[in-house]
Amino acid sequence: MIQIPTNTKLLREILVAFIRNEVEKTGIKRVVVGLSGGVDSSLSAMLAAEALGPKNVLAIMMPYKSSNPESRADAETVIEKSGVQPLLVDITPQIDAYFERFPDADARRRGNKMARERMTILYDHSARWNALVLGTSNKTELLLGYGTLYGDMASAVNPLGDLYKLQVWALAEAIGVPLAIVRKAPSADLWHGQTDEGELGFSYREVDQLLYLMVDQRYTRAELIAAGFAERFIDEISSRIMNSQFKRRLPIIAKVSQRTIDHDFRYSRDWGK
């Protein structure tokens, strides 16, 4: 049994400092976060409340008509518990207006569209409220590419991007995210009965252990097999990581000049800050 470290006291200290530091150095004091009622966004919102004060965190709930009402109820318990500012924006009208023209769109297209509509709402309110968009993608989904490019993957600062799902669960429990949220089956809630683990075909527990050894500990394929992982599983995950690399990078730029963005024009994002 591989133990992924979950020093929640230290993680909390670091991530709270991270949010405070990376947000405030831009001259901005507030964040907006999309709050679904799932464990990732609940944790992100509560960490931000601790870092910036709950009055400086705007949690936007953006349900669609088919969203599970329990998600909304869970989001509201987080708002109540953390004291962050709530805002409800029902995305049903804008989604339905669009798909009236494209009624044959499948679940994936509809799900991606919803994720991207939510992104535009977050960015609009970040402009209205002079705030940064706070990310909620964890390391597991970033590595697997289990997210919508320019949708839920879009943010300015992301405190959870280096935490595996198991670490998110542990930290969420430690900082007081309601246990009902921590323990429920993770779901993108794009259609009724959808669960991450059902859709992915493996459990977070299994894949996190593999990813931890593969990515963090740099185990070779042979070493992973020796550690007890099935070859098919290793190969499936390897190709998922490889084939979703595009989601973790900026668009490819054709180099024609002497100095090209991303190739040989290299500055930190915190340039001058």
Added chain:
Amino acid sequence: MSIRVAIAQINPRLGDLQANLSLYEEKIRQGIKERADLLVFPELSLTGYYLRDMVPSVALSDRSPEMRKLKQLSREIAFVAGLVEESADHRFFNSAVYFEDGAVRHVHRKVYLPTYGMFDEQRYFARGDRIRAFDTKFGRIAMLVCEDLWHPSTIYLAALDGALAVICPSSSPLRGIVDEQSQDDNARYWEMINRVNAETFSLFMIYGNRVGFEDGVGFWGGSEIVDPFGQRIAKAKYYEEAFLVGDVTLESVRRKRTMAPLLRDEDLDLTINELMRIRERPVAQKQVQKFKSSKVQGRGKSKKK
């Protein structure tokens, strides 16, 4: 003699020389107020760490007005600055500069520039080519910058060159979460080597690390002063800004070296002879490989199945 050493555990602005110079001035004033004799700033704290293509635009030469300002500030208190130094032939160095009584007394150009994992220093910086102890009005000391200390040869040389204290300005990133530990794994490792080095070489380790985040990378702080017996004289908090002050009594170096005269017994000739032998060896081995076992050359015996 007791020397009051202060460490400014600061969070500089990346690439903003003027803002950081003001921060230096503020900390220098604080050092004077707290009656410190010597103030240590972290590695690249006048410029920020993840400079990348900013390196040439924040580099200072001896004629830069910022250097004049720093010299001026050192009339009241000696200090170690961490900055980008540009040489006359336009190489850029990650340097620790020792200012005392209105002048630069010593410059240490970082020798070991980490260029692996999250680090890319050798892409932007030229490598220093010397490790020297030097005399200050307080006694003989040496400066080593961050990664330099991960190579035991550097502190070995500094100690044998007579350093009674080693100042290490650092921009050490926090990384590695370990259960049941109040600091990250990198911090744990540094604290171990600071203590081992102080005890092994019977000198003071003055370790000044920064805090803050640059592009999501945090710096763990935890600056410290460790005496030759391995005891912590002063320790700053992790992950937060701090102004650490500790009294360094160089007499305890004498006491420790009397009790355990390890440096006295060090056999330099033996070390040099063995190093010469080791330096020659890999070349010889490479030639053997080339002729006896290279498949490309077609000279090796190939086993046929």
